[in-house]
Amino acid sequence: WLSLDKLDTVEIDRKQFPDLTRDAKSQLRLEPVRFVEHLIRENLPLRHLVRSDLLVANEVVATYYGLGDQIESGFGFQAIRHERPHLGGLLTQAGILAALSDRREANPIKRGAWLARKIIAEPPADPPPNVPELSDEEAHLTLRERLERHRNQEGCVKCHEGIDPWGFPFEQFDAGGRFLSDPNHDASSVLPDETEIMDLNHLKDYLSGERIDQVAFSFLKHLATYAVGRDLSYNEVESLREKALDSKDTEYQMRDLLRFVIHSDIFQKK
Numbered sequence: 001w002l003s004l005d006k007l008d009t010v011e012i013d014r015k016q017f018p019d020l021t022r023d024a025k026s027q028l029r030l031e032p033v034r035f036v037e038h039l040i041r042e043n044l045p046l047r048h049l050v051r052s053d054l055l056v057a058n059e060v061v062a063t064y065y066g067l068g069d070q071i072e073s074g075f076g077f078q079a080i081r082h083e084r085p086h087l088g089g090l091l092t093q094a095g096i097l098a099a100l101s102d103r104r105e106a107n108p109i110k111r112g113a114w115l116a117r118k119i120i121a122e123p124p125a126d127p128p129p130n131v132p133e134l135s136d137e138e139a140h141l142t143l144r145e146r147l148e149r150h151r152n153q154e155g156c157v158k159c160h161e162g163i164d165p166w167g168f169p170f171e172q173f174d175a176g177g178r179f180l181s182d183p184n185h186d187a188s189s190v191l192p193d194e195t196e197i198m199d200l201n202h203l204k205d206y207l208s209g210e211r212i213d214q215v216a217f218s219f220l221k222h223l224a225t226y227a228v229g230r231d232l233s234y235n236e237v238e239s240l241r242e243k244a245l246d247s248k249d250t251e252y253q254m255r256d257l258l259r260f261v262i263h264s265d266i267f268q269k270k
Contacts, residue, residue, distance in 0.1 A: 001222045002090065002118055004029050006099035013104045017176035019064060020098060027060040027075075028095030028177070034077040035090070039254045046216050046252035047208040050119065052088040054079050064094055064178075085201055086172065086179040091115070092200065094177030101175035112167025120211065121218035122192075124162030165191045169200040216252045217241050224261050228270040236266050 007029045012020050035056040039048050048054075055065070056079050062071040065087060070080045082088060090096060100110040117123045168189040174180055187199040197203050207215055220240050225232055232240070243264075247256050261267055 001226065002032050002096060003099065003114060004032060004095065007095050010099055010101065011103060012098055012101065012175055016104055017174075020176045024060055024064055025095070025098070027058060028064065028093070028098070030077070031055075031057060031061050031093050031095055032090055035093070036254075038077075038079055040258060041255075043253045043255040046219060046254060046257065047212055048089065048254075049219065050089045050091055050215060051204040051208040053081055053083075055082045055087060056080075061094075089204060090119070091170075091204060092173065092179070097170065097173050097177035098175065101177070104175055106170060106173060106175050108167030108170055109163055110167075111170040112163040112165070115166045116162055118222070119207065119218055120214045121221050122162065122214070162192060165189045165197075166203075169197055169203045172200050212252065213245065213248065216244050216247070216257065220244050220257060220261060223258070224264070224266050227261055227267045232266065239264075239266070 007025055014020070036049075038044075038056045039046075055062070055067070056077050057065070057067070057071060058073055058075050058077045059068060059071045060075070061077075062068050062080065065082070065084075067080065067082060071078070086092060096114075097106070097111065100114050101107050113124055166189075169187045171185050172180055172187045189197045189203075191197060191206070195206060197206060217240060221232065221237060224236070224240060243260070244252075244257075247253070247260065250256060
């Protein structure tokens with residue numbers, strides 16, 4: 001679901017990000033798994049996927065976030081309150097963000113496409129054949145400026161309309177998945193529905209608020225696809241979209257969503 005395998009293959013520049021060691025990567029890769037397990041075990045509301053006041057971490061993960069003094073469990077994962085506005089939820093977990101980076105810099109295209117596909121189930125259009133790469137000759141420009149020029153090339157606009165707006169708020173996090181306190185990083189964006197977003201926290205508010213129905217649908221769609229081991233039919237997808245709303249009054253509690261898929265015709269009659 002979350003493409004955690006990408007962290008196994010990405011080679012982040014160790015000189016630039018010395019704390020992202022092999023051991024750190026292996027534990028950061030586990031963080032999203034343990035986090036989702038905790039949400040299901042405690043039957044917490046789905047909104048915690050995108051905005052949460054807790055982390056599920058062990059000593060290695062907590063230390064990477066600068067919270068090592070709150071953990072005494074060694075390699076065992078436990079829930080802790082982070083009390084840091086830039087942390088909490090899948091969108092700011094370092095393992096995911098590092099996996100969606102290049103060697104030395106963050107990649108808003110990868111991160112935006114990941115969010116569109118995995119968190120809100122609104123995948124961008126497929127890129128056209130022979131799509132041009134970002135030009136290395138424009139290294140003096142900011143990444144946002146280079147993307148703007150790339151997007152304006154023929155054949156690139158339609159694809160990027162469904163990617164870049166979701167990716168720009170992630171500019172607050174470096175290639176190692178850590179928060180950048182530099183106020184010069186422009187993390188603002190105008191989303192496809194014209195909603196203006198100031199930064200990633202604002203995006204979290206948007207997804208956990210007015211777009212929580214779509215986040216719930218996306219979670220159920222990926223869960224059901226895994227449960228039956230195949231792509232869902234159009235009718236199955238629309239059934240999920242409609243019936244998912246039945247859990248809205250109870251804030252889309254995670255265990256309830258799991259039960260919903262297990263008891264659905266999609267799974268029972270597969």
